[in-house]
Amino acid sequence: MLTAENLACLRGERAVFANLSFTLAPGEALLLTGANGAGKSTLLRLLAGLLRPAEGTLRRPTPLRYLGHDDALKPAFTATENLAFTARLIGAPVTAIPRALAALNLTPLARLPARVLSSGQKRRLALARFALDGPGAAPLWLLDEPTTGLDAASVTLLGPLLAQHRTAGGMIIAATHIPLPLDAVRELAL
Numbered sequence: 001m002l003t004a005e006n007l008a009c010l011r012g013e014r015a016v017f018a019n020l021s022f023t024l025a026p027g028e029a030l031l032l033t034g035a036n037g038a039g040k041s042t043l044l045r046l047l048a049g050l051l052r053p054a055e056g057t058l059r060r061p062t063p064l065r066y067l068g069h070d071d072a073l074k075p076a077f078t079a080t081e082n083l084a085f086t087a088r089l090i091g092a093p094v095t096a097i098p099r100a101l102a103a104l105n106l107t108p109l110a111r112l113p114a115r116v117l118s119s120g121q122k123r124r125l126a127l128a129r130f131a132l133d134g135p136g137a138a139p140l141w142l143l144d145e146p147t148t149g150l151d152a153a154s155v156t157l158l159g160p161l162l163a164q165h166r167t168a169g170g171m172i173i174a175a176t177h178i179p180l181p182l183d184a185v186r187e188l189a190l
């Protein structure tokens with residue numbers, strides 16, 4: 001269970017949001033929506049533990065996985081090596097790498113250095129990290145505009161990955177400007 005009570009966050013001394021409360025139960029998904037600058041990325045960073053709330057309390061499950069705007073890939077590493085790096089960090093087996101590549105339709109690109117991938121391919125590689133440990137292994141996924149740069153077919157590919165995570169009891173909080181392939185999703189308008 002994730003519980004946020006009366007959260008407030010300041011950035012540069014300005015209140016981005018205040019009195020923000022919500023809960024999320026296992027298997028649930030929450031979309032953060034709102035205009036540019038509304039505070040979606042700020043809330044995700046706060047939930048990820050990268051920012052501290054100025055007020056309020058937050059209880060969230062761990063471990064969690066966070067994808068920001070930046071793909072955070074190592075440009076000289078191949079797609080496989082990038083996933084191997086993450087697998088070591090999170091304790092996933094190397095045998096999960098081919099499955100993660102396949103989940104985002106990256107198998108033909110496995111040996112290319114990340115620097116030569118297109119922006120949509122880089123985003124898919126960043127998302128492939130979420131397929132490294134089994135669905136639900138990290139209970140909370142925080143996704144900041146996960147579909148940026150993705151073509152329609154790639155957005156569709158995300159559907160099963162997100163659904164399997166929720167079926168296994170995982171939770172998803174995603175900031176987005178476009179509809180995501182998620183069923184029965186709640187919305188938090190900022």
Ligand SMILES: Nc1ncnc2c1ncn2[C@@H]1O[C@H](COP(=O)(O)OP(=O)(O)OP(=O)(O)O)[C@@H](O)[C@H]1O
Pocket residue numbers: 011012016034035036037038039040041042043175
């Ligand atoms: N480091 C910072 N210092 C000062 N203000 C900041 C800082 N980072 C963000 N802000 C401000 O906080 C507000 C919320 O920004 P945030 O990135 O969370 O918005 P967002 O809803 O994710 O927007 P977008 O849809 O454009 O991605 C904005 O007004 C932004 O200018």
